[in-house]
Amino acid sequence: MEHEKLISLQQDELSNKKQLIVELLKPMIANLYYWKQYNFSESDFDPEQNAHLEKKIGDFIIGMDSYNQFRLIDLSGKEVYRLNRQDNGKIVKSLALQDKANRDYYQATTELEKDQIYLSPLNLNQENGVLDLPYKPMIRGVAPIFDAQGTKLGIVVINFSAERFLDLLKKDNPYSFMLLDRFGNYLICKDSKKEFAHLIPNSQNITFYEEHPELADSLRMKESTSLFRNGDLWIKTELDFKKELGQTPLFQHKFADIKTNNKWLLLKHLDSEILNARLKSEIFSIFLINLLAIAVIFCLSFLEAKSDTSKRKYMQALELINKELESKSTELESKNNSLAAMQSKLELRNAQLLEYNNIVAHNLRAPTTSVSALVSMLKESKDYEEAKSYFPKLQKVTHAINTLVDDLLIYVRILNDDHQVNMENIALEPLIETTLDLYVETLDLETIEVKTDFTAWKEVKFSKIYLQSVIQNLISNAIKYRDPSRKSVIFIRTLWENDKKVLVVEDNGVGVDLNRYGNDIFKLYKRFHRGLSGKGMGLFLVKTQLESLNANIEVTSKLGEGTIFKITFDSYE
Amino acid sequence: MNNLSFFLIDDDEIFQFIMKNTIAEISPDIKIKFFSDGEKGIDFLKQNLGAATNLPDIILLDVNMPFMDGWEFLNEYKSLQTEIKKDINIYLLTSSNNPNDIAMAKEISELSGYLVKPISKEGIKNLISHFPTNEWYHNQF
Structure with missing residues (x-):
C-alpha cells in the first residue's frame, strides 16, 4: 500500500521532470522558428558581405543565454557566419569558420524541407572535431533558410546549452535518477563516469541495457511503468520528443514540422535498502520535491515568457524606429514639395526675366x-530741306521708344509687385458687370450677347486690380476679334477642375x-490679325499678371469658330 | 554689280527708310522693294514665280514681324523654291546677337547668311561687294 503511494509519487515526479524537459525544449523550437522566418538574403550567406549581421543578431543573442553558438551554414556545409558565447557570457563573432560537411547534424539536415525544424540528440560540444572541455552538453537546433523566392540558402544552427537543464533534472535527487537516450546511453546517472560515455573516447562505454539486460524488455513495454526486480523498485517514463513537442501550437497547427530521433527514458531506481529503511520519511520529501518541480516549471514558463517579452520589446523598438522614419520621410516629402513650389516659382521668374x-x-x-542711323544721316544732310525730312521719322522712333518704355515699366512693375499685391476675396459677378459697362456702347451697338454662369463658384482670392485688367483685356479681345458675319456671343463661366477654380471666357x-x-x-x-488694330500688349499683360500670382492661362482656338481662354487659379484658400 | 535688286521684308518703317537712303547713296541703280511682313513678301513671290525680272537677287528678312515672321516666311519659301525662276539669296536680319537665333539660322539651307542690325552703309557695301557669297555670310563676328 505504501509502495503504491511511493510509486505514484515517483511517477508524478518523473512526469514532472518530463514536463520540465518539454518546457525547456519549447523555447528552442520557438527560437528556431523565429530565425527561420527572419528574412535572410543571399548576401547574408556570404562571409564577405554579412558583417552587418553582427549588429542585428549579436544584440539579440546577448539576451538569449541558452545560445552557445549561432551559426549560418551554406549549402556546401561551410560555416558562413558564427557567433560564440564565451564562458564569461560575451558574444564574439568567430573568424575561424569551419567546414561542417562531414558532421552528422549537417548531414541529417541537408534534406530538411521548408517547414521542418530539427533537434539533435543531446550531445557534447566539439570544436574542430575535438570534444570541448569541460564537456559542454548541448542540443543543436537546425532550421533551413530560404530566401524570399523560395531558394534554399542554407541552414541556421543553434547550439542550445543543456547544462542548466541537466542541473535542474539532477537537483534534489535522493533516489538515483537516470536519463537514457533511445539506445540506453546514460545522459544522467548517479555515477557521472557513465554519463555521455558513448561520446567520450577511451571511456568505459556500457549502456543501461547492457548493464541490466533483465530489465530491458519490461522497461520497453509501456510508456510509463514500474517494476520490482530483486527487491529494487524501477520506475520509468518515456519522453518521445516528436510526440510531446507535437502538442506545441506551432506543430499542432502545422506551421512547422519537427524532425528528431530523440526518445528518452526517465528512470528511477530505488534499491531495496532505501525502500525499506527510509520509505516513510522520504514520502514527505518526495512530495516536497514534486512541489519544487512544479515551482521550477513555473519559473521556466516565466523565463520563456520573458524571452517572449524581450522579443516583443525588440519588435516594439523596431516599430518605433519605423514610425520615426515614416515621420521623417513625410517631413522630407513636404520639404520636397515646398522646394518644388519654390523651383517652379524660380523657373517662372527666370522665364519672365528672359522675356x-x-x-x-x-x-x-x-x-x-x-535713332543713331537717323542722327548720322541728319549730320550728313546737305541742306536744311533734307534734314527736315528726317524729323518726322525721328519723332516716330522716339514715340515708339516711349511706348515701349511705358509698356516695359508696366511689365517690370508686375514682376516686382507680386509680393506686395493686395490679395482679397473678389466677388466675380460685380467685377465682370463693371468691366462690361466700359464696353456698353459697343456691346449694344453691335448686339453682342454676353452670357454668364457663375454657379460653380462666385468668389476668388486674387488681386482685384490684376483680375480687373485680365478680364478687361479678355473681353476687349473678344469684342475686337468678333466675327462680323454672325451674331457674336461672349460666354463667361466658372467651373471646378482638380479642386481648382477655373474661369472660362469663350467667344465665337x-x-x-x-x-x-x-x-x-x-x-x-x-x-x-491684319487690319484689326491690336497693339500686341493685352494678352502679354494678362499672362504676366496671372502668372505672377500663381494662376495660369490656357487658350484653345479654331480659325472661324472662336477662342476659349481658361484661367486656372491656384488653390490658395 | 550695281544693278542688283533687293527685297527688304521688315515691319520697321524707320528701318525701311534708312535702308532706302543708304542704298540710294551706294548706287542709284540698285533697286529695293519693301514688304512690311512675311506674308506680304510671300504673296508677292507667289504671284511672280515665273517673272524673273520682278524677283530680287537678295532678300533681307527680318525675324520679328507680325502676321508672318521670318521663320515662317522661310518655311513657306521652301515649298515655293522649286517654282521660283531665279536664284535668290536670303539674309536673315535681326536686332539681337542671340546665339540661339544664329544656330537656328545655320540649320536652314535656304539662308545664305545672317545680318545683325544696325546695318551701316559700310555693312551694305560689304555685302554687295562680296555678293554672291558662297559661304555663310555674317556681318559681325
Missing part, C-alpha cells in the same frame, strides 16, 4: 539703332491659328 531680356534686345534695340469670333501662332499668342507685340 524681359528678349523685349529689350529685340524691341528696344531696333528703334535705338534707328474669328479665332486664331494656334498651330501657327501657338507659342506667340501671349508674347509682347505679337499681332495675328
Whole structure:
C-alpha cells in the first residue's frame, strides 16, 4: 500500500521532470522558428558581405543565454557566419569558420524541407572535431533558410546549452535518477563516469541495457511503468520528443514540422535498502520535491515568457524606429514639395526675366539703332530741306521708344509687385458687370450677347486690380476679334477642375491659328490679325499678371469658330 | 554689280527708310522693294514665280514681324523654291546677337547668311561687294 503511494509519487515526479524537459525544449523550437522566418538574403550567406549581421543578431543573442553558438551554414556545409558565447557570457563573432560537411547534424539536415525544424540528440560540444572541455552538453537546433523566392540558402544552427537543464533534472535527487537516450546511453546517472560515455573516447562505454539486460524488455513495454526486480523498485517514463513537442501550437497547427530521433527514458531506481529503511520519511520529501518541480516549471514558463517579452520589446523598438522614419520621410516629402513650389516659382521668374531680356534686345534695340542711323544721316544732310525730312521719322522712333518704355515699366512693375499685391476675396459677378459697362456702347451697338454662369463658384482670392485688367483685356479681345458675319456671343463661366477654380471666357469670333501662332499668342507685340488694330500688349499683360500670382492661362482656338481662354487659379484658400 | 535688286521684308518703317537712303547713296541703280511682313513678301513671290525680272537677287528678312515672321516666311519659301525662276539669296536680319537665333539660322539651307542690325552703309557695301557669297555670310563676328 505504501509502495503504491511511493510509486505514484515517483511517477508524478518523473512526469514532472518530463514536463520540465518539454518546457525547456519549447523555447528552442520557438527560437528556431523565429530565425527561420527572419528574412535572410543571399548576401547574408556570404562571409564577405554579412558583417552587418553582427549588429542585428549579436544584440539579440546577448539576451538569449541558452545560445552557445549561432551559426549560418551554406549549402556546401561551410560555416558562413558564427557567433560564440564565451564562458564569461560575451558574444564574439568567430573568424575561424569551419567546414561542417562531414558532421552528422549537417548531414541529417541537408534534406530538411521548408517547414521542418530539427533537434539533435543531446550531445557534447566539439570544436574542430575535438570534444570541448569541460564537456559542454548541448542540443543543436537546425532550421533551413530560404530566401524570399523560395531558394534554399542554407541552414541556421543553434547550439542550445543543456547544462542548466541537466542541473535542474539532477537537483534534489535522493533516489538515483537516470536519463537514457533511445539506445540506453546514460545522459544522467548517479555515477557521472557513465554519463555521455558513448561520446567520450577511451571511456568505459556500457549502456543501461547492457548493464541490466533483465530489465530491458519490461522497461520497453509501456510508456510509463514500474517494476520490482530483486527487491529494487524501477520506475520509468518515456519522453518521445516528436510526440510531446507535437502538442506545441506551432506543430499542432502545422506551421512547422519537427524532425528528431530523440526518445528518452526517465528512470528511477530505488534499491531495496532505501525502500525499506527510509520509505516513510522520504514520502514527505518526495512530495516536497514534486512541489519544487512544479515551482521550477513555473519559473521556466516565466523565463520563456520573458524571452517572449524581450522579443516583443525588440519588435516594439523596431516599430518605433519605423514610425520615426515614416515621420521623417513625410517631413522630407513636404520639404520636397515646398522646394518644388519654390523651383517652379524660380523657373517662372527666370522665364519672365528672359522675356524681359528678349523685349529689350529685340524691341528696344531696333528703334535705338534707328535713332543713331537717323542722327548720322541728319549730320550728313546737305541742306536744311533734307534734314527736315528726317524729323518726322525721328519723332516716330522716339514715340515708339516711349511706348515701349511705358509698356516695359508696366511689365517690370508686375514682376516686382507680386509680393506686395493686395490679395482679397473678389466677388466675380460685380467685377465682370463693371468691366462690361466700359464696353456698353459697343456691346449694344453691335448686339453682342454676353452670357454668364457663375454657379460653380462666385468668389476668388486674387488681386482685384490684376483680375480687373485680365478680364478687361479678355473681353476687349473678344469684342475686337468678333466675327462680323454672325451674331457674336461672349460666354463667361466658372467651373471646378482638380479642386481648382477655373474661369472660362469663350467667344465665337474669328479665332486664331494656334498651330501657327501657338507659342506667340501671349508674347509682347505679337499681332495675328491684319487690319484689326491690336497693339500686341493685352494678352502679354494678362499672362504676366496671372502668372505672377500663381494662376495660369490656357487658350484653345479654331480659325472661324472662336477662342476659349481658361484661367486656372491656384488653390490658395 | 550695281544693278542688283533687293527685297527688304521688315515691319520697321524707320528701318525701311534708312535702308532706302543708304542704298540710294551706294548706287542709284540698285533697286529695293519693301514688304512690311512675311506674308506680304510671300504673296508677292507667289504671284511672280515665273517673272524673273520682278524677283530680287537678295532678300533681307527680318525675324520679328507680325502676321508672318521670318521663320515662317522661310518655311513657306521652301515649298515655293522649286517654282521660283531665279536664284535668290536670303539674309536673315535681326536686332539681337542671340546665339540661339544664329544656330537656328545655320540649320536652314535656304539662308545664305545672317545680318545683325544696325546695318551701316559700310555693312551694305560689304555685302554687295562680296555678293554672291558662297559661304555663310555674317556681318559681325
